[in-house]
Amino acid sequence: MEETLSTFLRATEIPTQGARTLPGEWFTAPAIYEREMERFFHARWLCAGRSADVASDGDYIVRAVGTESIIVTRDETDTLHAFHNVCRHRGTRLCDQSGGHFAAGIQCPYHGWTYALDGRLVGAPHMTGTDGFDRTDWPLLSVAVAEWEGWVFLNLASDPEPFATAFAPLIGRFSRFRLSTLEAAHRIEYDVRANWKLIHQNYSECYHCSPVHPALVRLTPANSGENDLYDGPFLGGFMVITQPGGSMSLSGRACGHPVGDLPPADAQRVYYYSIFPNLLLSLHPDYVMVHTLWPQSPNRTLITCEWLFNPASLADASCDPQDAVMFWDMTNRQDWDICERSQLGVSSRAYVPGPYSARESLTAAFDREVRAVERVSASETRSTVPIIPAV
């Protein structure tokens, strides 16, 4: 087994560069939120869910990304597609469900225009003879889509960076976990009254673990972490599971078969990666927990959490996925509660940015990635002089 070639550093060995926390308006101002949606959620690759959710032709899921709604489906040739959920006739939203199966193409409920699973308009009642109308001119508008390790990714940009380029630092990195073979045992949706960045910031440090997660620190000491991705859009590393044969569960024991072909060191580690902008990946020896973040407003984020297991675990009555689910549901709620308290505090007029500790170096790195949007916006503002028509 080939060990991942990585340089691991403790959080305290990664400079915070004297960083302070973000200004309050970054968590509250609609204009900043809109800009982040535009720059990050409408321009970067987003994790939309598992490929298994669209396993067969006609299966579909719908994801809301700010004001946009995107349909992901698979056609008869096994090709994955993503489309804007907007009819080409008068713009009506085509699907109002979060997922399902198209038995006979994608039909608009308004006047019955019908699209094939590859987006072609194949039915437009009473349009024959309409001046200048040609069905081939009116396919659904497509959105870039990619699959990686059993997940579907979307990119709403008109000319997106290729997925393989954007995700180059991660591709192949987790092969030993055989992520594409894992199956979901459980899913919980959380509605959190906090800005999406607070969720990432909280995930990226364990400085808070002793006060917030007393059960977690009995399984993994708060200062046991080392990191191998500590700058840029992907951040994370591992923490040590102290109990031999242990895992992050209520019982403290592994509750499933190993997820992949793991070297001995991985049996005592849980890896945590924040994958900008909407995916949190937590790799345990016996299961993988996945959060996807869906901002709703400056102070509200919907979070989907899934627990993925080796299929052998799901077929084995001696395995108990609920041991992990209940542990992390408790821990997630501790995190959401403290993030909601943070949201209230940073929304106060009394809040001023505070100093990050040495243990929060990945959180400071996350902020650097977020702050890059400010630089992009500033340079574009300088170069985009509004043209006022002569009157």
Ligand code: FES
């Ligand atoms: S708006 Fe969809 S068919 Fe008319």
Ligand SMILES: [Fe+2]
């Ligand atoms: Fe936490």
